[in-house]
Amino acid sequence: MAGTTVLGRLAWYVATVVEGRQETRTARTLVLNVPSWPGHDAGQHVDVRLRAADGYTAVRSYSIANAAQNERVELTVEELADGEVSLYLVRTIAPGDPLEIRGPVGGWFVWRPAFIEPVQLVAGGSGIVPLMAMIRTRAAAGLQTPFRLLYSVRTPENIIYAAELQRRESEGQGLTIAYAFTRATPAGWPRPPARIDAAFLSEAALPAGEDPACYICGPTGFVESAAALLEQAGYDPKRIKTERFGPTGGIS
Amino acid sequence: MTPDPPIVSPGFVGRRRAGSATLPPGQYLTEDFPVLSAGPTPTIRLDDWKFALTTESGDVRTWSWSEFRALPSVSITTDIHCVTRWSKLGTVWEGVSLDTLLEGIPATASFAMAESYGGYTTNLPLADLRDGKAWIAFRYGGEDLAPEHGGPARLLVPHLYLWKSAKWIRGITLMRKDRPGFWESLGYNNYGDPWREQRYWGD
Numbered sequence: 001m002a003g004t005t006v007l008g009r010l011a012w013y014v015a016t017v018v019e020g021r022q023e024t025r026t027a028r029t030l031v032l033n034v035p036s037w038p039g040h041d042a043g044q045h046v047d048v049r050l051r052a053a054d055g056y057t058a059v060r061s062y063s064i065a066n067a068a069q070n071e072r073v074e075l076t077v078e079e080l081a082d083g084e085v086s087l088y089l090v091r092t093i094a095p096g097d098p099l100e101i102r103g104p105v106g107g108w109f110v111w112r113p114a115f116i117e118p119v120q121l122v123a124g125g126s127g128i129v130p131l132m133a134m135i136r137t138r139a140a141a142g143l144q145t146p147f148r149l150l151y152s153v154r155t156p157e158n159i160i161y162a163a164e165l166q167r168r169e170s171e172g173q174g175l176t177i178a179y180a181f182t183r184a185t186p187a188g189w190p191r192p193p194a195r196i197d198a199a200f201l202s203e204a205a206l207p208a209g210e211d212p213a214c215y216i217c218g219p220t221g222f223v224e225s226a227a228a229l230l231e232q233a234g235y236d237p238k239r240i241k242t243e244r245f246g247p248t249g250g251i252s
Numbered sequence: 253m254t255p256d257p258p259i260v261s262p263g264f265v266g267r268r269r270a271g272s273a274t275l276p277p278g279q280y281l282t283e284d285f286p287v288l289s290a291g292p293t294p295t296i297r298l299d300d301w302k303f304a305l306t307t308e309s310g311d312v313r314t315w316s317w318s319e320f321r322a323l324p325s326v327s328i329t330t331d332i333h334c335v336t337r338w339s340k341l342g343t344v345w346e347g348v349s350l351d352t353l354l355e356g357i358p359a360t361a362s363f364a365m366a367e368s369y370g371g372y373t374t375n376l377p378l379a380d381l382r383d384g385k386a387w388i389a390f391r392y393g394g395e396d397l398a399p400e401h402g403g404p405a406r407l408l409v410p411h412l413y414l415w416k417s418a419k420w421i422r423g424i425t426l427m428r429k430d431r432p433g434f435w436e437s438l439g440y441n442n443y444g445d446p447w448r449e450q451r452y453w454g455d
Contacts, residue, residue, distance in 0.1 A: 009454030010439070014259055050261040058266050059278055061336060084267050092263045100259050105452065107438035108290055224400055227292035237292045238371070 012049070012102045013037060015073065017095050023160045027126060028090045029065060029076045032099060039068040042133035043110035043215070043243075046073065046103030050085055060085040063130040063217075063243075064104065067137040073101065076160060078126035109215065109243045113137060117213050118146040120206045120235075122196070122226045124218020125153060128160050130243060131217055135168060135175060144174040148206045152196050152222065154183040178204035196222075201229050208234035217243040274331070276446035279339040290434065293399050294370040294420050301404055303388065304423035305353060308361040315353075317404070320388070323348045328387055330410040332417075333446040344394065347387030347408055350424075354382065361426035365433060366407050366418040374418050374433035375442070376409065378426060385411055388421060413444040413451070 015032040022028050045063045066074035079090040093099065111119065111134040121131040128151060138145055153159050159179070169177050180196045181189065191200070206212045214235055216226045223244045231237050275281070298317045305313045315323075328345040364378045380386065389408040390397050397403030402419030409416045415435050436442050441450040449455060 010452040050264045050266065051258055052264050052266045053260055055258070056266045056268060058280070059337060088261065088264050093261070097262050098259045099261070105439060108434075220400075224293060231292050237294070240292050242291055 010102055010105065012100055015099045015101050017093055017097045017099060019095055023076060024158055026090065027076055027078045027160050029074055030089060030093065032073045032075065032101070034071050034073050034101065037071045037073060040064050040104035041110040041112055042067065042137040043130045044104035044106045045130070046075070046101045046105060048085065048089070049100040049102070050088060058085050061105070063133070065129050065132050067133060067140040076126070076129045109241050111137065111215065113141040113143055115213065116145060118206055118210050120212040120214045121147065121149045122214065122216040123149065123151045124222035124226070125158070126160065127218030127222070127245060131215060132161055134215065139168060139173070146206065147175045149175070149177045150180065150196060150204055151177060152180040152182060152218070155181060156186050196226055196229065198229055198233065201233055211236060211239065214240040216240065218245065220244045274341065275339050276333055277449045279333055279337055279446065281339060290372060291370060295399065296369050296404055296420060298404060302422065305357060306423060306425040307357060307359055308426045308428050313357065320348065323352055328389070328408065332410050332414050335413040335415055335440065335444070335451050343392070345387065345389040345408055346391035347389030349384060350381040350386040350388070351384060353388065359426050361428050363427040363430040365425045365427055366421060367423045367425065368418045369420040369422050372418055372434050374416050375430060375436055376412070376416055380409060380412065385409065413446050415440065416444050
């Protein structure tokens, strides 16, 4: 190991599912109690390990959804059509069941209450999860740091945390939200279904002149496109942090 | 690492995949996953592209794109393994061997730092870049390497986890002493051998 820093080993923890909360038709939040959990930063993720009775294991990474709070960890999982792990977490695991997790992982795509600059969040689909952890961490710290969320979803029914986002925005504490619906909009919505584009950004994002810290999370194609749009609109690429969820066909 | 007795996930059956014997531990062949990447994809014009090799004594050797492309290149067929747990078998690349680039360069250093357009860095032992184990790759699957995959050129060190294969490479600096690169400072393993499952600090 380099330098003199003492680098800790990431431990596995045996969590217990306390509660399962259906967020949308396909997304579920698992509330976990994790004895000895060291806490986490908003934006970090964990590895989840499942083990079958014959010893076969499967491990996947999931973003943490909640603000650090003692031994509590919340994961929001979107089920994938062929998702060996996600289908189990969304449909099968029940309160009282054990779940092995390792983490917290990742020290780059994080937001901490000490960061004082304005924040532009850009979420595509279940990419909202680590950004929600940032929104919740800011609220738990009682801060009013300007936060603007652009959230791209297929339809209004696909919004994860819809009620909580609406409540937090209405509290008037400096969080504002703009939705981009890509397949179907609510009745009377002014913008037809469309992806985030340059016009939407210039209308809905914090101005580049405010030099916001930008966090983009979503599928690879979404993140590529959103990051390029921000850069073209004059946002500082050094202040754009990305986290991508993508198909294995990519080459990293 | 594994609790005793192991924790069984009630009701979990799982899907064993064919061919998993060729995969390092904890890797799988297909499915969705979070990909490691820190920021936007940089745009690099070939006219502006340059690759710099800096020795431990500060001597710099640079190649323009045309100088670089005039070097002998080889075709590489290799498996690649990402720390986010996906593996891809039999990928085909074209690139210039680091042996070619390091030829005639006096180096007593033991370590190297790869540096990318956009500011990314990753560290490796110099020995891992020698003897036909590492390339600067500029084609993937018969096509010019796409920007989102690291084009115009990326480091390819396929015997280590893919974050060591720095995308958008612009230089390598040789170092007498090791120091951590970008992900290596942020919780990821200093070496990153997939066969020993060195994902994180202390693995």
